Amino acid sequence: MATGSGAAAAAADAEEKESGSRMITLTSNEGKAFVVTEASARQSATIRSMVDDGGCVDKGFPLPNVDSKTLARVIQYCDEHGNKEAHTVDERAALAKFDKDFIAELDADKAFLYDVTMAANYLHIQGLFALTTQCIADTIKGKTPEEIRTAFGIEYDLTAQDEEEIKEEDTHA
Amino acid sequence: MPDVGGGDSPPAAESAPDDVLAEILLRLPPHPSSLSTASLVCTRWRRLIRSPTFLRRVRAFHRTPPVLGFFHNSSDALRFLPAPAAATEDAHAPARVAAEASSVGRYGDDEVWWFLDCRHGRALLHSPDRAHFLVWDPMTAERRRVAVPRRMQGVGRATRRYATVFCTAASASHSSSFHVAVVFTSCGRVYASVYSSRVGEWGDIITRQAPFRFALYDAPPAFVGESLYFLVNQNSMLELQCGSETQILSVIDWPLEMNTLRQSNMRIAMFLALSPDMDFILHLWAREVADDGELKWVPRMAIELDKLLPLPTEMEGDQCRVMPVSLCGLSEDGSVVFIQTIDGIFLVWLETLEFKKVSCSLPMKHIY
Structure with a gap:
């Protein structure tokens, strides 16, 4: 993956002529350009449908909802899953290992994990979205409601009526 | 790189739109207790979790629990036979069920x-x-x-x-x-x-x-x-x-084609039937909404068992004849089927067509 500039875009144009190795430019909301292989970009269903519709492949795709830091990380995932084969047991194991390390690193920075989740949702990158949402769910798992509120900075706002309902359910349960 | 997350105010679930939050909550362990805990967090989580749409999605997402084994009644107690290498992450689950089963059999005052x-x-x-x-x-x-x-x-x-x-x-x-x-x-x-x-x-x-x-x-x-x-x-x-x-x-x-089948060779899960003995084809039907909006039984899958399993054969004169097979069970979600032959019972995973022999010949009707 190369970053920035017209040089990269020119390189992309040159490669476009070779079938299957077209390059696509994604631009973050800070105006930073990321040049990726088409296979990598196609991990995103959003971009895939724009490419297939014959959209602005030459002009690249501006992504107004994604900042550079997040986009770089998302592309890291797409490169791994788009550019590498996953046919043999070993290849699949290598991808699984990548996913595991990738998510472990994100998990250490919850705000960033959330940004990547939102980007994966916006770009419709199914595998990445499943990976990050599962990671957040695992954070919730095993915590009490109070602990969850603390972990996610949520204010307690259940009404007396809610509490009554909850008690009601508990007696039936 | 500064850690903007930290413990103080990670914005994750708080500011996520409903659809993203739902996707996160969907991935909690399928046990109902984890959802009821989450529904006590705040009104927004509660509203999401209690919506029928969400509950339907939870069921669809987690599907049916894995097959652990079979129950069968015997004269003195309830027995549980663990399935071999069941597709479960919890290797101890089948043993736990078996241990529980023996105590349930004696539940109450000498009641069975x-x-x-x-x-x-x-x-x-x-x-x-x-x-x-x-x-x-x-x-x-x-x-x-x-x-x-x-x-x-x-x-x-x-x-x-x-x-x-x-x-x-x-x-x-x-x-x-x-x-x-x-x-x-x-x-x-x-x-x-x-x-x-x-x-x-x-x-x-x-x-x-x-x-x-x-x-x-x-x-x-x-x-x-x-x-x-x-x-x-x-x-x-x-x-x-x-x-x-x-x-x-x-x-x-019933679906029309089934009229020729023997009753003993049918189970509904989605819906499954074994063809008359000679061709050994396993049919799977599903209940689906047809184009006219009506629910109908639709054929989904046909599996040629004789090409999949080592079916026992016997010599009849100079002809080799495949012994009869019968269908003895089907898991709730229709993903695992149990086929009985005179050699024993086979467990077949319909999705992958993998199979495994269960080395016994009990009348197993109830798959857990």
């Missing part, structure tokens, strides 16, 4: 509970006098007794009764909420009633005229969508819709 059916993680048993059901969750060891109204005990007369346990999408949000359905025939009519653990009572008995020579077939019913399907003779099926407060009982037709 008789196993009836199991579904959605719960097993249903009845007392020798048929006056009580026992609803048992082998994973949590929870047991609940349910008294059976006299009319539904099915004692005397030529009454045939089938009872089963299930959870609806709405009840899945409550950890210990379940339903028990009883269907029985008497004097040319078919009756049904559903018990709700939330209400703690049986619902009204609903009834309809049974077609001529109508008889319930002794196979576990299937739970598809929010309805139970019971196999009956006369080329039909009994449908009990349980989705709303009031149930609807109706008799529906």
